[in-house]
Amino acid sequence: MVHDSRLAWRVGTGLLGAIALLVAGCASNSTPPESSAGPVSAGSAKVDTAAATLRQTLDSLLQENVVLVADTTDAALAGRTEEFAAAKDALDQNSQDLADTMGEVYGKDTRESFLNLWSKHLGYLMDYTQGVAAKDQARQDTAINNLVTYCDDFGSFCDSLTEGRLKRDSMAELFKTHIKGLKDIIDAQDAKDFATAYSRERDAEKQMFVIGNALAGAIADQYSDKF
Numbered sequence: 001m002v003h004d005s006r007l008a009w010r011v012g013t014g015l016l017g018a019i020a021l022l023v024a025g026c027a028s029n030s031t032p033p034e035s036s037a038g039p040v041s042a043g044s045a046k047v048d049t050a051a052a053t054l055r056q057t058l059d060s061l062l063q064e065n066v067v068l069v070a071d072t073t074d075a076a077l078a079g080r081t082e083e084f085a086a087a088k089d090a091l092d093q094n095s096q097d098l099a100d101t102m103g104e105v106y107g108k109d110t111r112e113s114f115l116n117l118w119s120k121h122l123g124y125l126m127d128y129t130q131g132v133a134a135k136d137q138a139r140q141d142t143a144i145n146n147l148v149t150y151c152d153d154f155g156s157f158c159d160s161l162t163e164g165r166l167k168r169d170s171m172a173e174l175f176k177t178h179i180k181g182l183k184d185i186i187d188a189q190d191a192k193d194f195a196t197a198y199s200r201e202r203d204a205e206k207q208m209f210v211i212g213n214a215l216a217g218a219i220a221d222q223y224s225d226k227f
Contacts, residue, residue: 001087051227057218061098062208068094070201073129081111105219117157121150125182132190151175165218174211
């Protein structure tokens with residue numbers, strides 16, 4: 001099937017190398033060099049706090065995004081209409097909060113660009129969920145193809161936004177792993193294999209920290225005067 005072959009992404013040495021590179025970059029960007037000049041000044045402490053707050057905010061919102069996606073798709077598959085609407089509203093608010101965080105760094109135009117791009121992949125995930133619920137293979141395949149393309153678009157966006165600090169291919173691979181994890185959750189929910197669904201959800205939450213830390217590290221390096 002199309003979605004099986006398109007989702008057989010590289011999660012071996014190539015992806016692990018990309019993760020290692022991104023994490024190493026974040027660590028090097030956020031950790032000040034050792035100095036014999038004495039205690040860290042109050043000004044430096046404030047900068048460190050700003051960088052840590054950014055990282056914590058992104059990690060928290062991205063982790064919340066996984067939880068809310070899983071809540072939304074589970075309600076949709078089970079036909080719990082009111083719960084689906086409430087979960088979808090919360091998911092949309094999470095997207096707004098993520099966009100606000102990006103806007104605080106890059107400005108209003110980037111906020112809107114990020115929100116539009118981010119919302120696209122959530123829409124494709126809902127398309128896939130509806131295709132699963134309806135046993136509509138063509139709709140599932142179309143949604144997966146859109147998600148594969150989206151990952152490259154997201155990688156390009158991050159590369160451009162951070163002026164090359166986050167590489168297009170590396171971010172695309174990380175997001176493909178994220179999307180694969182969400183697909184696994186939806187498939188397990190549909191099969192009523194709830195043990196697998198929750199296990200995959202935990203994995204997806206952890207993987208979001210890699211993306212959040214990479215993004216926060218790149219931003220802190222790009223705007224070292226703020227962070």
